[in-house]
Amino acid sequence: MTGATGRVALVTGASSGIGATTARLLAARGMSAVVNYLRSAEAAEEVVADIEAAGGRAMAVQADVREPAAIDGMVEQVQAAWGGIDVLVHNALIPYAVKSFQDMTWEELGGKLDAEMHAAFAVTKAVLPHMTEQGSGRIIYLGTGLSRRPREGMVALGTAKAALEGLARYLAQELGPRGITVNVVAPGPVEDTRMAGVIDDAVRRRQVAATPLGRLARPADVARAIAFYADEDNAFMTGTTAAVNGGMAMY
Template sequence: MSERVCLVTGASRGIGAATARELACRGYRVVVNHRDSATTAEAVAGDVRTGGGEALVVQGDVTDPDDVTRLVETTVGHWGRLDVLVHNAMAPFPVTSFADLGWEQLGAKLDQELRAAYLLTHAVLPGMTDRSYGRLVYLSTGLSRRPRDGMIALGVAKAALDSFVRYVATEVAPHGITANVVAPSTVEDTAVGDKLPDELRAQLAAATPMGRLARPEDVARTVAYFAGDDAGFTTGSWAPVNGGALMP
């Protein structure tokens, strides 16, 4: 069993749950974070343990400084270290046009997106720096580069996250720490994907060269690559997972 410890935020369902399971299958000890989904988070941890892995469920709001501190301290207190951060937790956002978008709505989404990324990164870096090892993986979206009607709040906030990660990657690289972005297209069985009507999901699948939407497991395998040693010389990258729908 690997000694590596990975914290996955928003891991009670969708991409986060699939990532927790995938990393556990690869030998990581996994912290399953949730904000208010204890039952489903425990089910994910149960899947990990059934498969022979180790999992710890920790509740916490990643936009709350005290919760983030407790989340990291609980992880380190339980396993003695934290090697990998997968920041997947999604803050709510309005689906609306720019014409109908209030500054309060856009500002709130920007604040929540960057606040969570800042707090988590700031909390995990000291330990990673001390050990000269760390993997930071952030979930973004192809909408940060290719706009779609109604998705301005999400796309703009994730574009800000993409830039944040590049700056972090530059600063932490000398300490043996990588920071990368995984940017899926619409993913089935996720909070964002479930907001879309069936007709639109079918249209998006038909417009994808590989003929379907992404699945949580597709994204999880890409996240696992960046969490591992094979990606040790890759940092500041933006990795699309979209079946060819967007080729930057």
């Protein structure tokens, strides 16, 4: 896979859910999609096959985004095939404990914070040289509405993603002069994802009832917000957080 490819988008955690839907959409809009995965090689190759069947370009690359050496290897593989990465969508979900603060250990809370920030730090560091050299780039982090609207049992995820939002604003300020934008897409509850499995039916019904648009988000709703930030024309929005929640929370 060599030659002219247009813009290259790396989507971490792209073998299923929001990541897979985002990779398909960015490829449909003319980008070459790097489908990063941790363990689900078969699922990642299915995403690549879908993209190629639709006339797009994609490659699947295994890497644990918590391991800087693995990230560097992935970026080098992409550079060898297609050149540098123009768009980073950092979507990979770092595991976390679902329990109350009262029952949580520091290893569970601190471990999630450390892994979340380490992954974002390392993958961002790896893509910056090319973006800096060309004077443009798009960085989009996946956040969560739980950072601002707490829900029982979600202290580890909500706190870690709140830290990620803070990092994004600092990076937006620092990287703006280089032509690099940094934004966060923060979904509310999303159907058809691994996180959806921790919500029981009664909670889901309450969430739908609290949503003015009358349903929960689907992966495609989130992917479209990501694609908006990734677009080359969207050059003057940075340091923002887009809430994709159907009006469940407004801020």
